[in-house]
Amino acid sequence: MNLQEQINRIHSMMGLDELYRPSGEKHKPGKFxxxxxxxxxxxxxxxxxxxxxxxECYKSYSENFSDEECTPAVFATDSENENYFxxxxxxxDIWEIDTECSGVSWHKDKHYEGGDYQDxxxxxxxNISPECIKxxxxxxxxxxx
Numbered sequence: 323m324n325l326q327e328q329i330n331r332i333h334s335m336m337g338l339d340e341l342y343r344p345s346g347e348k349h350k351p352g353k354f355x356x357x358x359x360x361x362x363x364x365x366x367x368x369x370x371x372x373x374x375x376x377x378e379c380y381k382s383y384s385e386n387f388s389d390e391e392c393t394p395a396v397f398a399t400d401s402e403n404e405n406y407f408x409x410x411x412x413x414x415d416i417w418e419i420d421t422e423c424s425g426v427s428w429h430k431d432k433h434y435e436g437g438d439y440q441d442x443x444x445x446x447x448x449n450i451s452p453e454c455i456k457x458x459x460x461x462x463x464x465x466x467x
Contacts, residue, residue, distance in 0.1 A: 346430035349444050351421045355398040355428075357455075358407055358414040361463040367417065371452040372396045395445050397431060406442040413466050416459035423454035 357372060374394035398419060399407050407416070421428070424446075431443035 346432040346435060349428045349430050351400040351428050351444060353421060355400045355419045355421055356407060357398045357417045357419060361415050361461045364415055371455060372450040374447055374449055393447055395447050396450060397445050399442050400444050401442045406439055411467055413461040413464050415457060415461045418456045418458045419450055420454045424450045
């Protein structure tokens with residue numbers, strides 16, 4: 323049983339299995355997917371990898387839920403086309419995730435259902451090892467617009 327399965331089992335035993343999950347249908351991504359994050363997190367990500375969490379942008383999509391009610395997640399884009407990358411308006415780092423190396427399960431991000439980007443936005447609820455990611459763009463963290 324992997325760590326996420328153990329967490330889900332504990333949540334179920336504690337009656338916490340009704341957490342908000344932004345997952346749509348299961349998705350088989352290409353070899354590489356892309357994650358954007360603030361450069362403030364760069365050193366931490368290089369050491370620990372991408373850890374499932376409830377970030378500020380995630381909370382904005384789940385306004386009716388508190389941090390404790392949201393399932394920690396890692397969001398990514400299943401396209402090399404930067405036009406489909408999530409854009410928070412900041413010059414963020416871009417991380418390439420090797421999906422074969424990571425071995426995590428992916429789902430469509432239901433925040434984008436019915437939208438222009440629904441085919442590209444995906445989410446996992448598992449951590450991704452630093453060995454499976456590569457920093458391909460170093461952002462400045464500055465506002466882009």
